[in-house]
Amino acid sequence: MDNFKNKYIAVVGVSAEPEKYGHKIFRDLLDSGYNVVGINLKGGEILGQKIYPQLKDLPIVSDLVIIVVPPAATAKIVDECHELGVKNIWMQPGTESDEVINKAKSYGMNVTARACFMKRNGIWK
Numbered sequence: 590m591d592n593f594k595n596k597y598i599a600v601v602g603v604s605a606e607p608e609k610y611g612h613k614i615f616r617d618l619l620d621s622g623y624n625v626v627g628i629n630l631k632g633g634e635i636l637g638q639k640i641y642p643q644l645k646d647l648p649i650v651s652d653l654v655i656i657v658v659p660p661a662a663t664a665k666i667v668d669e670c671h672e673l674g675v676k677n678i679w680m681q682p683g684t685e686s687d688e689v690i691n692k693a694k695s696y697g698m699n700v701t702a703r704a705c706f707m708k709r710n711g712i713w714k
Contacts, residue, residue, distance in 0.1 A: 593623070593652060593653050593677075593710075594622070594623060594710075595624065596624065596652035596653055597624050597626070597649060597650075597651050597652045597653075598618065598623055598624060598625045598626070598651060598652065598653045598654075598655060599625070599626050599627075599628055599641075599644060599647060599651040599653070599654045599655070600614055600615050600618065600625060600626070600627050600628065600654075600655045600657060601628040601644065601654060601655070601656050601657065601658055601666050602628070602629070602656065602657035602658035602662075602684075603615045603627030603628060603629045603635055603640055603657070604629065604635075605629075605633075605635050610657055610681065611629075611657040611658075612635070612636075614655065614657055614681070614706070614707060615627050615635065615636065615638075616636055617707060617712050617713070618707075618712070619636060619638070621712050626638070626639075626641060626647060626651075627639075627640040627641070628640065628641050628643065628644060628647075629641075629642070630642050630643070643669065644666070644669050644670065644673055644675070645669065645672075645673060650673050650674055650675060651675055652676075652677060653675075653677040653678070653679060654666070654670050654675050654677070654678050654679070655679045655681065655706050656678065656679065656680045656681060656684045656685075657681045657684060658684055659684070660683070660684055660685065660686050660689070663680060663684050663685060663686070663689045664688075664689045664692065667689055667692055667693045667696070667698075670693075670696075670698065671693075671696040671698070675698065676697075676698060676699060677698065677699045678693055678698050678699070678700050678701070679700075679701045679702075679706045680693075680700065680701070680702040680703075681705060681706065682703060682704070682705060684702075685702040685703065690702050
């Protein structure tokens with residue numbers, strides 16, 4: 590995948606709970622200067638940022654969607670990305686299955702799975 594440092598990134602599964610990966614990833618992307626927005630069905634605000642309930646609520650289509658939800662929810666996110674025209678999806682470890690990876694690829698999406706976005710991009714060591 591491309592370098593997403595200057596792209597519009599949505600993190601699906603942002604959590605208000607600091608110990609959860611959805612919170613850590615969102616926080617550390619913000620701290621690293623990424624143009625990132627958070628998605629959580631509850632909406633609201635986390636880390637001083639507006640959190641959107643769904644991808645379709647964003648003002649523009651994301652260049653990349655990072656998925657940090659349980660595997661059962663990933664298929665729905667992939668379908669939503671397809672409907673919106675999202676081209677790049679990153680499935681954090683533990684969010685993917687072979688079935689959902691193949692589904693995303695069948696939609697013509699660029700999919701990265703079984704790799705941590707944060708480690709791959711040098712944000713986490």
